[in-house]
Amino acid sequence: MKVAKFGGSSVASAEQIKKVAAIVTADSERKIIVVSAPGKRSSEDTKVTDLLITLGETYLQEGEAEAELQAVVARYEDIAKGLNLGQDIVATIEADLRERLAFDRNRPESLMDLIKASGEDNNAKLIAAYFQSIGLKATYLNPQDAGLLVSNEPGNAQVLPEAFEQLAKLRGSEEIIVFPGFFGYSEDGTLVTFPRGGSDITGSILAAGTKADLYENFTDVDSVFAANPNVVDNPVKIKKMTYREMRELSYAGFSVFHDEALIPAFRNRIPVCVKNTNNPSSSGTMIISEREYFLSPVIGIAADKGFATLYVRKYLMNREIGFGRRLLQILEDEGLSYEHIPSGIDDTSVILRQGQLTSAIEERIVDRIRKELAVDDVNIERDFAMVMIVGEGMHNTVGVSARATAALARANVNIEMINQGSSEVSLVLGIHSEDADRAVRELYHEFFSGADETIE
Amino acid sequence: MKVAKFGGSSVASAEQIKKVAAIVTADSERKIIVVSAPGKRSSEDTKVTDLLITLGETYLQEGEAEAELQAVVARYEDIAKGLNLGQDIVATIEADLRERLAFDRNRPESLMDLIKASGEDNNAKLIAAYFQSIGLKATYLNPQDAGLLVSNEPGNAQVLPEAFEQLAKLRGSEEIIVFPGFFGYSEDGTLVTFPRGGSDITGSILAAGTKADLYENFTDVDSVFAANPNVVDNPVKIKKMTYREMRELSYAGFSVFHDEALIPAFRNRIPVCVKNTNNPSSSGTMIISEREYFLSPVIGIAADKGFATLYVRKYLMNREIGFGRRLLQILEDEGLSYEHIPSGIDDTSVILRQGQLTSAIEERIVDRIRKELAVDDVNIERDFAMVMIVGEGMHNTVGVSARATAALARANVNIEMINQGSSEVSLVLGIHSEDADRAVRELYHEFFSGADETIE
Numbered sequence: 042m043k044v045a046k047f048g049g050s051s052v053a054s055a056e057q058i059k060k061v062a063a064i065v066t067a068d069s070e071r072k073i074i075v076v077s078a079p080g081k082r083s084s085e086d087t088k089v090t091d092l093l094i095t096l097g098e099t100y101l102q103e104g105e106a107e108a109e110l111q112a113v114v115a116r117y118e119d120i121a122k123g124l125n126l127g128q129d130i131v132a133t134i135e136a137d138l139r140e141r142l143a144f145d146r147n148r149p150e151s152l153m154d155l156i157k158a159s160g161e162d163n164n165a166k167l168i169a170a171y172f173q174s175i176g177l178k179a180t181y182l183n184p185q186d187a188g189l190l191v192s193n194e195p196g197n198a199q200v201l202p203e204a205f206e207q208l209a210k211l212r213g214s215e216e217i218i219v220f221p222g223f224f225g226y227s228e229d230g231t232l233v234t235f236p237r238g239g240s241d242i243t244g245s246i247l248a249a250g251t252k253a254d255l256y257e258n259f260t261d262v263d264s265v266f267a268a269n270p271n272v273v274d275n276p277v278k279i280k281k282m283t284y285r286e287m288r289e290l291s292y293a294g295f296s297v298f299h300d301e302a303l304i305p306a307f308r309n310r311i312p313v314c315v316k317n318t319n320n321p322s323s324s325g326t327m328i329i330s331e332r333e334y335f336l337s338p339v340i341g342i343a344a345d346k347g348f349a350t351l352y353v354r355k356y357l358m359n360r361e362i363g364f365g366r367r368l369l370q371i372l373e374d375e376g377l378s379y380e381h382i383p384s385g386i387d388d389t390s391v392i393l394r395q396g397q398l399t400s401a402i403e404e405r406i407v408d409r410i411r412k413e414l415a416v417d418d419v420n421i422e423r424d425f426a427m428v429m430i431v432g433e434g435m436h437n438t439v440g441v442s443a444r445a446t447a448a449l450a451r452a453n454v455n456i457e458m459i460n461q462g463s464s465e466v467s468l469v470l471g472i473h474s475e476d477a478d479r480a481v482r483e484l485y486h487e488f489f490s491g492a493d494e495t496i497e
Numbered sequence: 498m499k500v501a502k503f504g505g506s507s508v509a510s511a512e513q514i515k516k517v518a519a520i521v522t523a524d525s526e527r528k529i530i531v532v533s534a535p536g537k538r539s540s541e542d543t544k545v546t547d548l549l550i551t552l553g554e555t556y557l558q559e560g561e562a563e564a565e566l567q568a569v570v571a572r573y574e575d576i577a578k579g580l581n582l583g584q585d586i587v588a589t590i591e592a593d594l595r596e597r598l599a600f601d602r603n604r605p606e607s608l609m610d611l612i613k614a615s616g617e618d619n620n621a622k623l624i625a626a627y628f629q630s631i632g633l634k635a636t637y638l639n640p641q642d643a644g645l646l647v648s649n650e651p652g653n654a655q656v657l658p659e660a661f662e663q664l665a666k667l668r669g670s671e672e673i674i675v676f677p678g679f680f681g682y683s684e685d686g687t688l689v690t691f692p693r694g695g696s697d698i699t700g701s702i703l704a705a706g707t708k709a710d711l712y713e714n715f716t717d718v719d720s721v722f723a724a725n726p727n728v729v730d731n732p733v734k735i736k737k738m739t740y741r742e743m744r745e746l747s748y749a750g751f752s753v754f755h756d757e758a759l760i761p762a763f764r765n766r767i768p769v770c771v772k773n774t775n776n777p778s779s780s781g782t783m784i785i786s787e788r789e790y791f792l793s794p795v796i797g798i799a800a801d802k803g804f805a806t807l808y809v810r811k812y813l814m815n816r817e818i819g820f821g822r823r824l825l826q827i828l829e830d831e832g833l834s835y836e837h838i839p840s841g842i843d844d845t846s847v848i849l850r851q852g853q854l855t856s857a858i859e860e861r862i863v864d865r866i867r868k869e870l871a872v873d874d875v876n877i878e879r880d881f882a883m884v885m886i887v888g889e890g891m892h893n894t895v896g897v898s899a900r901a902t903a904a905l906a907r908a909n910v911n912i913e914m915i916n917q918g919s920s921e922v923s924l925v926l927g928i929h930s931e932d933a934d935r936a937v938r939e940l941y942h943e944f945f946s947g948a949d950e951t952i953e
Contacts, residue, residue, distance in 0.1 A: 285843075292815070292842045304812065352919065357757065359748070359836060363829045369822035378818045382838045385920025386748045387741075440906035442915060447903060450896035459898060462914025462927055463808065464841025471918055 042212060044073040045257040046222065046244030049080020049088060051318035052164055055123020058171060064259065064321050065217060066177065073211060073218045073251065074179075075244040076168055078160025079116055089116050089160045097156035100142055101149055110138055113159075117167060124171045134163040150195035154224065154234045161221035161240060169219035179217040184225050187211065189246065191225035191233050198225055198233040200246050200305065208250025220247060238299025248313075249305035256306050258298075259318045265290075265326040267341045272478050273485045281327045282340055289431045289467045290341045303328070338434030338441050339488040344477040348380065348425040349395035350457075353410060354388040354418040364414065365389065371409050375402050380427070381460045381469065388418075392458065392471060395423050425457060426477035428470040430484060436465040444487050445470065452476075452483035498668060500529040501713040502678065502700030505536020505544060507774035508620055511579020514627060520715065520777050521673060522633065529667060529674045529707065530635075531700040532624055534616025535572055545572050545616045553612035556598055557605050566594055569615075573623060580627045590619040606651035610680065610690045617677035617696060625675035635673040640681050643667060645702065647681035647689050654681055654689040656702050656761065664706025676703060694755025701769075705761035712762050714754075715774045721746075721782040723797045728934050729941045737783045738796055745887045745923045746797045759784070794890030794897050795944040800933040804836065804881040805851035806913075809866060810844040810874040820870065821845065827865050831858050836883070837916045837925065844874075848914065848927065851879050881913060882933035884926040886940060892921040900943050901926065908932075908939035 047061050065071050078089040092113050099106035118131045141155045165181050172179035188207025191198035204225065211218060222240025227233050235242045241258065248256035264278040265287075284307045291300050306313055307330075316325035351372075358364055365382070372379060372391065381392040403421055410419045435441045442461060445468060449456055458471030472480055503517050521527050534545040548569050555562035574587045597611045621637050628635035644663025647654035660681065667674060678696025683689050691698045697714065704712035720734040721743075738746075740763045747756050762769055763786075772781035807828075814820055821838070828835060828847065837848040859877055866875045891897045898917060901924060905912055914927030928936055 289842055301813065307812075350918075356760065356763075360834065362832060362834045363825075365835070365838070366822055366825035366829050369819075369825065373819045373822050376818060378816065379821070380815060381840050382821070383916055383918035384837050385923060385925075386745055388919045390919040437911075439909055439911050440902070442912055443899065443902035443906040446896075446899035446901075450899040453895055455895050456898055456917065458918025459915040459924075460839055460918070461912065462806075462839035462916070463844045463846040467841060468915075469841075 042072050042251065042253050043068065043070045043255045043257055044075065044244055044248040044251065044253045045071045045259060046075040046240060047077065047318060048240065048258075048260045049077040049090075050261045051080075051259050052076050052078075052168065053080040053082045053086075055120050057318065058120065058124060058168055060318050060321075061168070061259075062172060062175060062177070064318065065172070067321070070254070071217070071257070072214060073220060073247050073253070074168070075220045075222045075240060075247060076161060076165050077222050077240040078164050079120065089113060089164070090157060092116065093156050093160050094153075097153045100156075101146065101152065106142075110135075110142075113138065117163060121167060124167075124174070126167070126170055126174060130167050130170045133166065137163060151231055151233075154195045155232050158221070158224040158232055158234050161223045165219045165221035172217060172219065177217055178215065179219055182211075182218045182220050184221065184243075185230070185232075187220070189225035189243070191227060191235075193227035193229065193231055193233055196234055197236045198227075200225065200242075201228075204246065205250040208247055209252070211247070212251040212253075236299075236301065238302040241298055241302035242305075245302055245304070245306040245313075248311045249309040252309065253311055256311050256313045258313060258315050259321075260315065261317060261319060262315075263317045263320055263323040263325065265315055265341070267489055268481055268485045269343065272344075272481050276485065277489055279326050279340055280324065281329060281332050283332050283433055283466075284328060284330060285466050286340050286431050286433060287328050289429055289464065290343050292345075292429070332433060337432065337488050338438040339430055339432040341431050342428070342481055342484045342488065343431070344426050344428045344481050346424075346426045346474045346477055347395050348392055348427055348471070349398055349421055349423045350425055350471075351391040351393065351406070351421050352388065352419065353390070353414070353416050355414065355416040356387050358389065359384075359386045367414060368410065371406055371413070375406055377402070377406075381458065381471070383458050383460060383471075390458070392425070392427070424474045425471050426474045426480075428472060428477065428480050428484065430468045430470070430488070431466055433466055435468065442468055445484060448483045448487035449480055452479050454480045454483070498528050498707065498709050499524065499526045499711045499713055500531065500700055500704040500707065500709045501527045501715060502531040502696060503533065503774060504696065504714075504716045505533040505546075506717045507536075507715050508532050508534075508624065509536045509538045509542075511576050513774065514576065514580060514624055516774050516777075517624070517715075518628060518631060518633070520774065521628070523777070526710070527673070527713070528670060529676060529703050529709070530624070531676045531678045531696060531703060532617060532621050533678050533696040534620050535576065545569060545620070546613060548572065549612050549616050550609075553609045556612075557602065557608065562598075566591075566598070569594065573619060577623060580623075580630070582623070582626055582630060586623050586626045589622065593619060607687055607689075610651045611688050614677070614680040614688055614690050617679045621675045621677035628673060628675065633673055634671065635675055638667075638674045638676050640677065640699075641686070641688075643676070645681035645699070647683060647691075649683035649685065649687055649689055652690055653692045654683075656681065656698075657684075660702065661706040661761075664703055665708070667703070668707040668709075692755075692757065694758040697754055697758035698761075701758055701760070701762040704767045704769075705765040708765065709767055712767050712769045714769060714771050715777075716771060717773060717775060718771075719773045719776055719779040719781065721771055721797075723945055724937055724941045725799065728800075728937050732941065733945055735782050735796055736780065737785060737788050739788050739889055739922075740784060740786060741922050742796050742887050742889060743784050745885060745920065746799050748801075748885070788889060793888065793944055794894040795886055795888040797887045798884070798937055798940045798944065799887070800882050800884045800937050802880075802882045802930045802933055803851050804848055804883055804927070805854055805877055805879045806881055806927075807847040807849065807862070807877050808844065808875065809846070809870070809872050811870065811872040812843050814845065815840075815842045823870060824866065827862055827869070831862055833858070833862075837914065837927070839914050839916060839927075846914070848881070848883070880930040881927050882930045882936075884928060884933065884936050884940065886924045886926070886944070887922055889922055891924065898924055901940060904939045904943035905936055908935050910936045910939070
């Protein structure tokens, strides 16, 4: 049994939903279908989720938002028309939206969750109606009826352990279940949405709960690539990769999955397959718990920009027990999370995402570090990029770091930081942001030139 | 004006002390002479300091230690005879030792400090007497009379700021001052010894206090070498290096100075020269605050063994604000200091000197980390070496890490950790201990083959 999740672009229009139906029909193992809200039909289009946010915010501010509501209904109407579904389903959706707006305005966060989640929920109803109209045995299932219990944190739901037991009952369903992504219900019956990557999370939870043989994640690319196609021309396709490789690459800007999304599948060792709704015959990328490696110790190269370095120097720092802990306490007091802590003997740096650092926070932490830790020097520099070289084969291969650093030297990229040694599957190189694309291209050339079109 | 410090082997015998006198005579700027206790005359010999520790411990345990006292007196008697000094000075030394033993036995730590410090103190008296006997205008000066005020922590004296003012008065002395290393006096008049490297500390404090033009540190090697001569054949001699380079190298096993010893000279920008008592015409190694670099960005390569790695893995660790701080708190609670913290996204390692880790401590920290931090995995591995590549030129030179990692790949050394990015003058590579010598030889070959006999 397979759980198949279809992302926003896969369900953005009647034409796309017909492709989804063809995919579902082609494999009788595809029993649980998780759907997103309709995404963009073109690069200028607006996602239904964004229309819904506008609707909710306007309604909260002005007490009515008829034009915004009609804009949402029009999207579904357009899709329903393209699928020859008639007006019933559109009327259902419109009534549903009006009912949501009638929710208690004194709970604005929950009201927003309710409105946002309607994008997935109504699309699931519409797609189930379409499946039925073409003769598939299919049914819409609401997450509350399915028992998808989550914590009551608006916009940041965490699945509760008892949800998995409830969802296990879906295994063996005769009918195809069409399930909306992005939300669950708290124990008191409140709808709560997941954080970023919400529909992927729903699919992952369902795959884990039903102990699916495979979790298929349909999107609009043929596979995960070994490097960003916007930076490297025609990067090779990755045929198989491990959860760990996926996680390290997604951290550094590979945007296929949000990193929390796969946890339930990962913990239950459910294989995940990334596939293309627009080219379903392509084999896609399999994400599994273990793999062998053959050609290259490296499977992917990613770079992420926007890092700052907090540099602290104090003579005999390494003898001062508690120094590092007190430094991290100061960051914690400001709610800052950090990424790496390269250290010398008398100095240490803390690398963190600079988006967190307002000038007020920066001033406070520099001031506290100077006063409380009596340091000789402290400063913050911005605009670093972290380049991540990832592969299961790296740990046991002598010379990966030699090849990587030589490639950067060839590209005349100064390495500001190297962090290797804890993760067995990655090497992190800190460089200046303006060197990032050049670095990725040269590293790609070093590790992938002469590789076939796909690697595993 | 120069402060010259002579180490244990330089003042171990009459023959050595004659060399010291010749050195002092050869340069009228050498006005303050700091001396250690007599060291070993051969590899089987016992240092006077060790004889004194035996004397003190025996006396504290048994209430008398006549044989041990005689062994100490015999060493001075032997030196005095070789210098044609007669019995007066020997009688003075013996009386001094007996007076020290009469100190309050209810203060055993201070009694031990008093006895240990007699090694330097009596040697200074003897050497001053010898200088006078050959017609030099010289005088012994006691640290209490000179105002060398320190904190009252037996075995771990820290110089007090007011000491420098007092010591400034020694500048301009007509006579050569012979000053015992290793100890000062607290404000209540108690003798207190310095931590490791004590005579170097005294010399450094005197150089700083008198604003000497140079602090000469006489030992038994011609210079500091670019690598350990026991590992690399005929390593090049370093002619000039900076304090920072010295500090990083001494950390990783370069044993010329204990790293705290140079702080007073360093803070006052007094140049330090390492010279050989047995070959004073060799120019030695100058340690200065800044230098230019020419041939190689690297000045020295050192390796130190005996490191352990504490590895911790937890999914989504990098999102958990406070995780690193709480991990370091657990180490701090056990009094452990750490060296490096390489980190991945879901894992982090803490590298620390394994001498600190008893099996009881190891068990407690692993247990606490597992329980309090709810990690997915935690373990400790031992027997790593840290290889340190040091040079002021490294930060601005593209490719040092590429050359270093390529050298290790050639030598088939797997790199377990790389830490670069905080110190501007070093690159640290973690490898298995058994690979350390091979790694240092190959790195030396990479950075120094073709170099002249000396580098600066």
